[in-house]
Amino acid sequence: xxxxxxxxxxxxxxxxxxxxxxxxxxxxxxxxxxxxxxxxxxxxxxxxxxxxxxxxxxxxxxxxxxxxxxxxxxxxxxxxxxxxxxxxxxxxxxxxxxxxxxxxxxxxxxxxxxxxxxxxxxxxxxxxxxxxxxxxxxxxxxxxxxxxxxxxxxxxxxxxxxxxxxxxxxxxxxxxxxxxxxxxxxxxxxxxxxxxxxxxxxxxxxxxxxxxxxxxxxxxxxxxxxxxxxxxxxxxxxxxxxxxxxxxxxxxxxxxxxxxxxxxxxxxxxxxxxxxxxxxxxxxxxxxxxxxxxxxxxxxxxxxxxxxxxxxxxxxxxxxxxxxxxxxxxxxxxxxxxxxxxxxxxxxxxxxxxxxxxxxxxxxxxxxxxxxxxxxxxxxxxxxxxxx
Amino acid sequence: xxxxxxxxxxxxxxxxxxxxxxxxxxxxxxxxxxxxxxxxxxxxxxxxxxxxxxxxxxxxxxxxxxxxxxxxxxxxxxxxxxxxxxxxxxxxxxxxxxxxxxxxxxxxxxxxxxxxxxxxxxxxxxxxxxxxxxxxxxxxxxxxxxxxxxxxxxxxxxxxxxxxxxxxxxxxxxxxxxxxxxxxxxxxxxxxxxxxxxxxxxxxxxxxxxxxxxxxxxxxxxxxxxxxxxxxxxxxxxxxxxxxxxxxxxxxxxxxxxxxxxxxxxxxxxxxxxxxxxxxxxxxxxxxxxxxxxxxxxxxxxxxxxxxxxxxxxxxxxxxxxxxxxxxxxxxxxxxxxxxxxxxxxxxxxxxxxxxxxxxxxxxxxxxxxxxxxxxxxxxxxxxxxxx
Numbered sequence: 001x002x003x004x005x006x007x008x009x010x011x012x013x014x015x016x017x018x019x020x021x022x023x024x025x026x027x028x029x030x031x032x033x034x035x036x037x038x039x040x041x042x043x044x045x046x047x048x049x050x051x052x053x054x055x056x057x058x059x060x061x062x063x064x065x066x067x068x069x070x071x072x073x074x075x076x077x078x079x080x081x082x083x084x085x086x087x088x089x090x091x092x093x094x095x096x097x098x099x100x101x102x103x104x105x106x107x108x109x110x111x112x113x114x115x116x117x118x119x120x121x122x123x124x125x126x127x128x129x130x131x132x133x134x135x136x137x138x139x140x141x142x143x144x145x146x147x148x149x150x151x152x153x154x155x156x157x158x159x160x161x162x163x164x165x166x167x168x169x170x171x172x173x174x175x176x177x178x179x180x181x182x183x184x185x186x187x188x189x190x191x192x193x194x195x196x197x198x199x200x201x202x203x204x205x206x207x208x209x210x211x212x213x214x215x216x217x218x219x220x221x222x223x224x225x226x227x228x229x230x231x232x233x234x235x236x237x238x239x240x241x242x243x244x245x246x247x248x249x250x251x252x253x254x255x256x257x258x259x260x261x262x263x264x265x266x267x268x269x270x271x272x273x274x275x276x277x278x279x280x281x282x283x284x285x286x287x288x289x290x291x292x293x294x295x296x297x298x299x300x301x302x303x304x305x306x307x308x309x310x311x312x313x314x315x316x317x318x319x320x321x322x323x324x325x326x327x328x329x330x331x332x333x334x335x336x337x338x339x340x341x342x343x344x345x346x347x348x349x350x351x352x353x354x355x356x357x358x359x360x361x362x363x364x365x366x367x368x369x370x371x372x373x374x375x376x377x378x379x380x381x382x383x384x385x386x387x388x
Numbered sequence: 389x390x391x392x393x394x395x396x397x398x399x400x401x402x403x404x405x406x407x408x409x410x411x412x413x414x415x416x417x418x419x420x421x422x423x424x425x426x427x428x429x430x431x432x433x434x435x436x437x438x439x440x441x442x443x444x445x446x447x448x449x450x451x452x453x454x455x456x457x458x459x460x461x462x463x464x465x466x467x468x469x470x471x472x473x474x475x476x477x478x479x480x481x482x483x484x485x486x487x488x489x490x491x492x493x494x495x496x497x498x499x500x501x502x503x504x505x506x507x508x509x510x511x512x513x514x515x516x517x518x519x520x521x522x523x524x525x526x527x528x529x530x531x532x533x534x535x536x537x538x539x540x541x542x543x544x545x546x547x548x549x550x551x552x553x554x555x556x557x558x559x560x561x562x563x564x565x566x567x568x569x570x571x572x573x574x575x576x577x578x579x580x581x582x583x584x585x586x587x588x589x590x591x592x593x594x595x596x597x598x599x600x601x602x603x604x605x606x607x608x609x610x611x612x613x614x615x616x617x618x619x620x621x622x623x624x625x626x627x628x629x630x631x632x633x634x635x636x637x638x639x640x641x642x643x644x645x646x647x648x649x650x651x652x653x654x655x656x657x658x659x660x661x662x663x664x665x666x667x668x669x670x671x672x673x674x675x676x677x678x679x680x681x682x683x684x685x686x687x688x689x690x691x692x693x694x695x696x697x698x699x700x701x702x703x704x705x706x707x708x709x710x711x712x713x714x715x716x717x718x719x720x721x722x723x724x725x726x727x728x729x730x731x732x733x734x735x736x737x738x739x740x741x742x743x744x745x746x747x748x749x750x751x752x753x754x755x756x757x758x759x760x761x762x763x764x765x766x767x768x769x770x771x772x773x774x775x776x
Binding site: 005024049055056058059061062063064065066067068069071072076077078079080081082083084085086088092095096098099100102103104128132133134135136137140244245246248249250253375376379380 | 459460465472474480483490492516522525763767
């Protein structure tokens with residue numbers, strides 16, 4: 001952050017994630033918007049700007065201009081617009097909102113992440129929508145899918161570091177377990193390693209249970225400057241850092257298949273600017289769009305040693321009672337992955353954990369908490385660090 | 389602006405607008421990006437962030453995640469993302485970039501507006517893409533199109549204020565004339581009132597020549613803080629104000645058919661915060677997506693008296709040698725309207741005018757210059773004020 005001003009999260013709202021067939025996208029948005037407003041009796045006139053993170057309303061539903069649409073149907077009359085960075089849309093919207101506050105705003109801003117993916121009536125429509133986040137010319141049109149690209153990363157990680165198929169499956173087992181303790185999660189069923197390994201093959205070595213499902217949902221946070229925050233909350237949760245890192249969009253353009261270089265860049269910059277190290281992070285929400293992504297993410301973030309992500313997961317280090325709990329919410333895999341909403345939902349999980357409101361998922365003695373969101377196969381990475 | 393810090397435009401780049409069939413969208417983007425960098429020998433490493441304004445690459449070309457894609461193919465390695473607000477996408481991207489600088493950045497940021505619309509092989513694909521900026525449920529699915537909604541506004545303006553069909557056509561005549569003096573314009577042919585009135589009927593009373601064409605193009609600007617700007621330019625052009633106004637997305641939800649209330653709100657706020665009035669504006673670029681929109685815009689901006697927009701156009705008040713020249717570039721109508729690029733192209737026209745580099749279109753004695761960009765039928769409005 002330029003002036004290193006921390007920005008407070010003062011209220012949050014979130015729908016259950018899943019198949020919300022009874023709501024239009026504006027209805028889903030309203031549930032999250034009004035939960036965040038009503039929690040602190042914030043009037044809608046107090047919201048200065050609405051930042052909407054969304055991956056593909058145009059692709060899933062033929063509706064663009066989503067900022068203006070959602071503001072209209074929420075009864076908000078403030079500036080509103082959409083930010084798109086594939087799976088990182090919500091996190092990038094958050095980063096711009098933080099800069100909006102830091103630019104000198106003395107009012108409140110709202111970030112809404114929202115996606116309605118189950119509207120796509122045919123499976124291939126949804127797959128095409130997801131594939132639009134890849135390099136259309138050099139990946140999608142050559143036959144690559146999200147699953148096949150992450151499968152390449154999984155194979156490379158297994159070869160380079162001896163990571164086993166079972167270790168990768170343990171990410172799924174852990175995240176389903178955590179989701180079973182999260183009332184808003186899409187999947188509350190626990191799974192075993194054997195169920196993952198016996199599920200339908202998507203792209204060798206990745207199987208159906210290694211992937212996120214399509215999901216509907218919305219998540220919103222209200223942000224304020226430090227000065228303003230204390231009039232709403234005597235002990236606010238702050239976003240200390242929010243950094244964005246770059247990697248080339250297509251997998252074949254990158255130097256390594258087993259590292260998210262943009263994630264590493266953003267995390268190291270965040271730690272450095274705060275004067276902390278990865279060891280000061282008590283828990284993290286990471287972008288587990290496929291199981292293998294969580295393993296590569298925790299290594300790239302420096303939370304576990306490079307090459308040891310699979311072993312750490314198998315050993316239970318990343319479990320709720322482990323040394324560095326990862327995806328206590330259930331992650332994209334267990335909690336659900338309405339794409340634009342995921343980056344904001346991560347912030348809500350960290351907020352609840354820091355406030356001590358995470359119920360059966362509660363982690364003790366939190367120093368700092370980290371959120372990691374990605375677009376595509378890692379071309380965009382956003383790393384945020386929260387704390388009191 | 390929160391801290392009321394002005395932000396400098398230090399360099400610009402723009403393609404010709406039109407049918408750029410020989411380039412991919414990334415190629416079009418590169419032309420504008422590298423013109424802006426090369427003009428001042430700016431190294432690409434000096435760019436801290438890339439803000440991409442684009443309406444519909446997913447709809448026109450099946451490609452999303454455009455920020456990451458364009459950064460990759462431009463060889464930029466900075467944070468990049470897309471901002472979408474229908475026709476105002478470029479202007480909203482600019483507004484966020486201004487806030488990015490105001491948040492304390494000591495580096496350069498680039499705003500790129502880009503659209504490739506001629507890739508849509510069938511006319512109805514392009515129309516569906518444009519219609520995605522309307523309220524899908526309550527406008528598009530009921531049969532409304534952009535043209536029919538602006539036709540309703542035209543009828544209402546004619547009834548309420550006695551505006552004539554010929555006066556509206558004069559907008560087109562003027563903007564084609566101005567475009568004929570602009571080397572980068574799509575349409576360099578001059579037209580007469582009779583040609584407009586004899587062109588194909590789109591939606592009564594609007595005809596083909598009242599509408600913008602599909603267009604490809606890109607426009608980019610490099611922004612810097614006031615402090616940083618002077619090391620690049622001893623006499624910089626500043627963005628003094630950039631305000632965004634809201635109106636409900638659908639036309640039937642608005643109080644008036646003959647005013648852009650969000651435009652009025654944003655303009656009045658900008659004038660007030662600067663301590664000026666509309667009389668201090670020497671020229672303006674406005675969002676003439678249909679001819680009637682220019683008439684309503686100049687009234688809503690306070691540049692002409694309410695109801696007098698048609699008469700002012702007919703009298704020549706808005707011509708190059710008039711009292712308040714409008715769309716000296718040729719506007720969306722004459723210069724071309726690659727949607728995401730238009731909001732940035734407006735800033736480049738004002739920059740050139742203020743710098744005295746507008747060639748045969750040059751306006752003398754400029755105090756302040758205004759840009760007005762809209763999304764949809766006016767649900768989103770952005771008003772910027774530039775000067776030395």
